[in-house]
Amino acid sequence: VIRTQGLTKRYQTGAEVIFAVKDLDLRVERGEFMAIMGASGSGKSTLMNLIGCLDTPTTGTYWLNGVETSQMSDDELAAIRNREIGFVFQTYNLLPRLTALQNVELPLVYRGVPARERRAVAAEVLGHVGLGTRIQHRPNEMSGGQRQRVAVARSLVGTPSLLLADEPTGNLDSRTTEDILDLFEQLHSQGNTIVLVTHEPDVARRAQRVIVLRDGEIFSDELND
Amino acid sequence: VIRTQGLTKRYQTGAEVIFAVKDLDLRVERGEFMAIMGASGSGKSTLMNLIGCLDTPTTGTYWLNGVETSQMSDDELAAIRNREIGFVFQTYNLLPRLTALQNVELPLVYRGVPARERRAVAAEVLGHVGLGTRIQHRPNEMSGGQRQRVAVARSLVGTPSLLLADEPTGNLDSRTTEDILDLFEQLHSQGNTIVLVTHEPDVARRAQRVIVLRDGEIFSDELND
Numbered sequence: 001v002i003r004t005q006g007l008t009k010r011y012q013t014g015a016e017v018i019f020a021v022k023d024l025d026l027r028v029e030r031g032e033f034m035a036i037m038g039a040s041g042s043g044k045s046t047l048m049n050l051i052g053c054l055d056t057p058t059t060g061t062y063w064l065n066g067v068e069t070s071q072m073s074d075d076e077l078a079a080i081r082n083r084e085i086g087f088v089f090q091t092y093n094l095l096p097r098l099t100a101l102q103n104v105e106l107p108l109v110y111r112g113v114p115a116r117e118r119r120a121v122a123a124e125v126l127g128h129v130g131l132g133t134r135i136q137h138r139p140n141e142m143s144g145g146q147r148q149r150v151a152v153a154r155s156l157v158g159t160p161s162l163l164l165a166d167e168p169t170g171n172l173d174s175r176t177t178e179d180i181l182d183l184f185e186q187l188h189s190q191g192n193t194i195v196l197v198t199h200e201p202d203v204a205r206r207a208q209r210v211i212v213l214r215d216g217e218i219f220s221d222e223l224n225d
Numbered sequence: 226v227i228r229t230q231g232l233t234k235r236y237q238t239g240a241e242v243i244f245a246v247k248d249l250d251l252r253v254e255r256g257e258f259m260a261i262m263g264a265s266g267s268g269k270s271t272l273m274n275l276i277g278c279l280d281t282p283t284t285g286t287y288w289l290n291g292v293e294t295s296q297m298s299d300d301e302l303a304a305i306r307n308r309e310i311g312f313v314f315q316t317y318n319l320l321p322r323l324t325a326l327q328n329v330e331l332p333l334v335y336r337g338v339p340a341r342e343r344r345a346v347a348a349e350v351l352g353h354v355g356l357g358t359r360i361q362h363r364p365n366e367m368s369g370g371q372r373q374r375v376a377v378a379r380s381l382v383g384t385p386s387l388l389l390a391d392e393p394t395g396n397l398d399s400r401t402t403e404d405i406l407d408l409f410e411q412l413h414s415q416g417n418t419i420v421l422v423t424h425e426p427d428v429a430r431r432a433q434r435v436i437v438l439r440d441g442e443i444f445s446d447e448l449n450d
């Protein structure tokens with residue numbers, strides 16, 4: 001479902017050039033569960049943003065579902081993001097004025113799902129991440145890990161065919177981490193594709209395949225046993 | 226240096242009452258290195274904020290350096306926070322319009338340290354966290370882990386006698402985690418007190434003592450071997 005060739009993201013700050021992603025070739029098939037690891041600053045979030053069409057590469061080519069993304073209109077890109085891709089951002093990106101429920105239902109608002117239905121689904125998914133009793137709370141009335149879980153719930157509510165999760169368990173205790181990974185595996189068992197960034201080896205072990213980035217390039221690409 | 230008795234933080238949201246911290250008694254002696262663990266939502270950040278005088282308890286008593294904090298003026302509290310306590314916030318709290326250097330030098334600005342001196346010290350500490358080449362970058366030009374390290378650098382720049390670090394390594398790879406923990410141990414070896422929240426058992430193991438919170442109360446309090 002994902003194919004990149006020579007994918008590069010370059011930043012120029014004054015005289016200095018930084019390659020966040022550098023000439024990267026990658027294929028991810030439908031139904032794969034892949035983890036991305038690598039040192040801080042090695043390019044993981046940048047790659048995730050490029051895969052999710054939240055950013056554009058400086059050079060290189062990216063095909064999503066066989067269509068070259070640079071040929072897509074803004075409306076087409078927005079449609080794909082809204083309908084097919086679930087995101088868990090490293091910084092959560094929750095809207096501070098909205099309750100947990102309103103944050104989680106947002107992807108369904110964009111799809112035009114009727115209010116009653118979308119609120120029921122959003123409440124159900126919040127229950128799955130252990131926040132069923134907190135649906136009316138705003139992010140600033142929650143702990144760090146609770147906010148992270150709202151972000152995870154929002155990524156799952158539309159049952160995306162591609163889930164991009166950037167460090168979805170960094171602020172979670174091990175029990176809650178297990179619960180989240182069980183949800184991801186459930187989504188995967190339904191035939192969906194999962195790409196997960198993590199610093200935790202135990203979390204990476206749950207994936208089928210692990211790539212390690214270094215300085216914007218793929219350093220290793222191996223299957224888990 | 227820290228003593229609490231019956232410390233409680235209660236939130237009331239509509240008809241619902243949440244005890245973030247509940248009737249908690251705690252002593253931390255000068256020169257201790259203590260880790261706090263516990264499930265998401267168990268009260269760790271709330272306790273940290275209370276210890277650091279960034280929040281006030283609903284009920285209960287807190288003595289810092291033998292002085293009851295409720296008897297301190299705002300100026301006295303601000304002076305203690307600025308001069309003696311280093312904070313690493315779970316959400317980093319970097320100022321987005323300032324460069325890494327300007328963020329890190331901020332505690333020294335508040336102390337009236339002259340510009341040239343404070344910039345030299347800030348650059349040095351950024352070097353210690355592996356960001357010596359990024360001092361002019363703003364937070365949005367950095368990865369998640371790089372921002373976390375700027376936050377750590379800012380907490381250390383004033384060589385605080387009490388360091389409160391709320392999940393300082395959650396977004397860091399293991400190598401960078403080791404580097405940060407080495408810095409904390411160095412500060413500890415100089416006689417300073419460290420209180421560290423973490424979800425990572427390996428990180429908690431580096432402390433001398435580990436308390437585990439559950440529903441706002443201390444569930445266990447043990448020394449590491």
Ligand SMILES: Nc1ncnc2c1ncn2[C@@H]1O[C@H](COP(=O)(O)OP(=O)(O)OP(=O)(O)O)[C@@H](O)[C@H]1O
Pocket residue numbers: 140141142143144145146171172173236238243244245263264265266267268269270271272315
């Ligand atoms: N402003 C607030 N209003 C209502 N409830 C709050 C508020 N701040 C925190 N809480 C609640 O208090 C409890 C403790 O929060 P706290 O942030 O201390 O947890 P934590 O142990 O740091 O969790 P995490 O590991 O997820 O960061 C949580 O249930 C949280 O939702």
Ligand SMILES: Nc1ncnc2c1ncn2[C@@H]1O[C@H](COP(=O)(O)OP(=O)(O)OP(=O)(O)O)[C@@H](O)[C@H]1O
Pocket residue numbers: 011013018019020038039040041042043044045046047090365366367368369370371396397398
């Ligand atoms: N807007 C930007 N301007 C300049 N440099 C940037 C920008 N965004 C990211 N970078 C740099 O690109 C590199 C890769 O960043 P990225 O966020 O992809 O790293 P990461 O692997 O996700 O790291 P972490 O584990 O710390 O989250 C880093 O060196 C980062 O500082």
Ligand SMILES: [Mg+2]
Pocket residue numbers: 044045046090166368369370
């Ligand atoms: Mg990242």
Ligand SMILES: [Mg+2]
Pocket residue numbers: 143144145269270271315391
């Ligand atoms: Mg917390």
